[in-house]
Amino acid sequence: MPMDHAELTTEQVLKRDIPWETYMTTKLITGTCLQLLRRYDNKSGSYRAALLDDDGPAYVQVFINILRDIFKEETVEYVLALVDEMLTANPRRARLFHDQSLANEDPYEPFLRLLWKDNWFIQEKSCKVLSLVVSSFNFRLKIKFWFNNSARPNPAKCVIANGGATSNGEASHSKNKITTIDDVLKGLVEWLCMQLKKPSHPSRGVQTAISCLATLLREPLVRSSFVKADGVKLLVPFISPASTQQSIQLLYETCLCVWLLSYYEPAMEYLATSRSLPRLVEVVKGSTKEKVVRMIILTLRNLVSKGTFGAHMVDLGLLQIVQSLKAQAWSDEDLLEALNQLEVSLKDNIKKLSSFDKYKQEILLGQLDWSPMHKDPTFWRENISNFEENDFQILRVLITVVETSVDARALAVACHDLSQFIQCHSAGRIIVSDLKAKEKVMKLMNHENAEVTKNALLCVQRLFLGSKYASFIQA
Numbered sequence: 001m002p003m004d005h006a007e008l009t010t011e012q013v014l015k016r017d018i019p020w021e022t023y024m025t026t027k028l029i030t031g032t033c034l035q036l037l038r039r040y041d042n043k044s045g046s047y048r049a050a051l052l053d054d055d056g057p058a059y060v061q062v063f064i065n066i067l068r069d070i071f072k073e074e075t076v077e078y079v080l081a082l083v084d085e086m087l088t089a090n091p092r093r094a095r096l097f098h099d100q101s102l103a104n105e106d107p108y109e110p111f112l113r114l115l116w117k118d119n120w121f122i123q124e125k126s127c128k129v130l131s132l133v134v135s136s137f138n139f140r141l142k143i144k145f146w147f148n149n150s151a152r153p154n155p156a157k158c159v160i161a162n163g164g165a166t167s168n169g170e171a172s173h174s175k176n177k178i179t180t181i182d183d184v185l186k187g188l189v190e191w192l193c194m195q196l197k198k199p200s201h202p203s204r205g206v207q208t209a210i211s212c213l214a215t216l217l218r219e220p221l222v223r224s225s226f227v228k229a230d231g232v233k234l235l236v237p238f239i240s241p242a243s244t245q246q247s248i249q250l251l252y253e254t255c256l257c258v259w260l261l262s263y264y265e266p267a268m269e270y271l272a273t274s275r276s277l278p279r280l281v282e283v284v285k286g287s288t289k290e291k292v293v294r295m296i297i298l299t300l301r302n303l304v305s306k307g308t309f310g311a312h313m314v315d316l317g318l319l320q321i322v323q324s325l326k327a328q329a330w331s332d333e334d335l336l337e338a339l340n341q342l343e344v345s346l347k348d349n350i351k352k353l354s355s356f357d358k359y360k361q362e363i364l365l366g367q368l369d370w371s372p373m374h375k376d377p378t379f380w381r382e383n384i385s386n387f388e389e390n391d392f393q394i395l396r397v398l399i400t401v402v403e404t405s406v407d408a409r410a411l412a413v414a415c416h417d418l419s420q421f422i423q424c425h426s427a428g429r430i431i432v433s434d435l436k437a438k439e440k441v442m443k444l445m446n447h448e449n450a451e452v453t454k455n456a457l458l459c460v461q462r463l464f465l466g467s468k469y470a471s472f473i474q475a
Contacts, residue, residue: 080126112183262302293335322346
């Protein structure tokens with residue numbers, strides 16, 4: 001789109017002189033509308049505020065009707081700038097769009113349609129206005145109002161409702177069905193997701209979308225629409241270390257969105273199957289911005305007790321990160337409390353994870369990784385006799401892994417666990433030797449992966465020398 005539209009500011013647009021009298025002469029607006037505009041246009045902020053305090057819904061109706069029925073781009077930009085200025089000065093004025101006197105109006109349709117206009121200024125302002133209007137919507141009471149209230153006819157239209165379209169296409173006077181809040185949510189979320197995928201503006205598209213989502217996702221109905229639109233995975237790439245002030249703000253608002261989604265059960269699956277958790281842990285490990293750290297820790301505290309999140313956090317080494325963060329000087333009491341709670345939860349998860357059943361499941365499923373129990377002395381001391389079950393089934397599986405696996409990490413873990421068994425079981429060296437493991441492990445001593453070589457060497461040392469001497473050599 002042309003850069004003159006993309007880089008317009010509200011201040012520049014509000015300096016325009018709009019020919020309202022011409023619109024009335026051509027019967028595009030009424031005399032009542034013209035009077036209201038003359039009182040409001042080019043006046044000081046305090047004077048406009050007084051007018052809105054006295055007759056806010058009437059002015060909202062003026063703006064809605066002009067945006068609905070007049071298509072001239074300069075005029076649309078101007079009215080959007082007026083609405084933006086009105087809401088920026090006092091966001092609570094968004095409630096005016098839900099006033100009962102506008103029950104026969106459609107306050108959403110113009111903004112929803114303008115979201116898709118090939119003009120960034122119009123798109124951005126429409127998104128901002130819609131986001132504030134939707135976030136001020138009392139869903140429970142409004143739905144009750146829809147069912148219990150018979151809408152009153154509106155006394156004075158500011159735009160001629162039955163006129164014909166002008167030859168230059170400036171006006172359109174057909175009124176479609178009233179746009180429901182469901183229509184608004186669907187259209188707005190679709191546009192926001194589009195900005196995350198393919199932004200209309202190279203530097204402001206993503207920032208605008210995430211800022212609006214940070215406001216909108218406070219509402220459960222918006223969370224539902226966003227999850228159904230597969231929006232969660234679009235947020236994840238923006239959870240990344242920040243360097244500039246602008247990128248720090250983007251990161252903060254992205255984390256705020258994830259935090260809001262962490263309260264919504266249907267979003268759990270999307271958060272679990274994306275790379276959101278590793279990214280959150282990576283960012284919090286290196287961030288020094290308190291508001292970013294706070295948002296991530298609050299999110300992790302919400303997630304730690306859900307599904308497999310706790311186990312995954314332990315695997316990612318989050319406990320050590322939390323303990324390191326606790327040692328730093330934070331001023332936010334909520335952050336300090338969340339860090340303490342998260343630490344307790346992670347320690348509880350480690351206790352649960354350090355069970356033989358969990359270990360056995362990992363081995364039998366072939367999912368060998370450096371989960372906490374492998375290097376936990378207490379686990380080996382308390383569970384060593386369990387390895388005798390089913391004719392040393394677990395040992396046999398580990399030896400099969402050593403012999404057949406091509407995964408370096410699995411090989412390293414298997415060698416490590418065999419050496420742990422040799423060290424902790426009173427007859428470990430004899431049992432592992434009888435199972436013909438020695439030759440298979442020895443073949444890995446020249447493996448290209450250093451981690452495999454190290455653990456294979458330790459295992460062989462313990463097989464040949466016994467746990468006492470192997471411990472001495474390792475040291």
